[in-house]
Amino acid sequence: MLKLQIIGNIGSDARCGNVKDRSVLNFSVAHNEKTKDANGETQEQTVWVDCALWDREALEPYLKKGKKVFVEGLPSAASYNNSNGEMVTALKLSVHKLELM
Template sequence: MLKMQIIGNLGKDCVVNNVNGKSVINFTVAHTERFRDAQGNNQEKTTWVDCAWWTDRTAISQYLTKGKQVYAEGNPEVRSFTRADGTNGAVLSLRVREVQLLGAKGEGGVPVANSSYNTGTASAVPAGGDAADDLPF
């Protein structure tokens, strides 16, 4: 089994689609690594990952907006294709099993929605909300 985990920012708002009666949430996550090259120059490398999350828990889609920082976990897939000019290309995609909202871009991981969505449970706290307000005791 291959498993991939990514923490990054959403490149645009998610899209909820219905395919053969099942819901899928599509979103794109960008992960940027900063490093110094052999000459000591600062460099950046951004990797984009197309994510597809097949779930009936589409309520989270209102929080999956451009710039939000997320953690996504699932199975990686590489799709190959041929461009219009005849060159080959590949896209890294992730079949998502779990998503956690971490915050907005530039917030350093401060929770905006303290949510953990997986196949078992789901709960969401809107921006400005307090997770303690949702505790059953």
């Protein structure tokens, strides 16, 4: 079993859509991690995760930009060429559990 758990902030308001007669809420979550480099200086890295929450459209009003959430689910990765022609990899999460914090 593969599972990913994230605590972070929603990057933009959730968007509700439909796929094959099922509703899906799409939103991104940013997780910030602070580490120290070899010189002892603090470095901050942000990891963005694109989330999909199925058949829970009633939660849309609560999933607003800046809201802190805990999400858990099945991760996957997707690669694509961005508008500059560069290869980009995106981390995606099919959310099975969500908690507002």
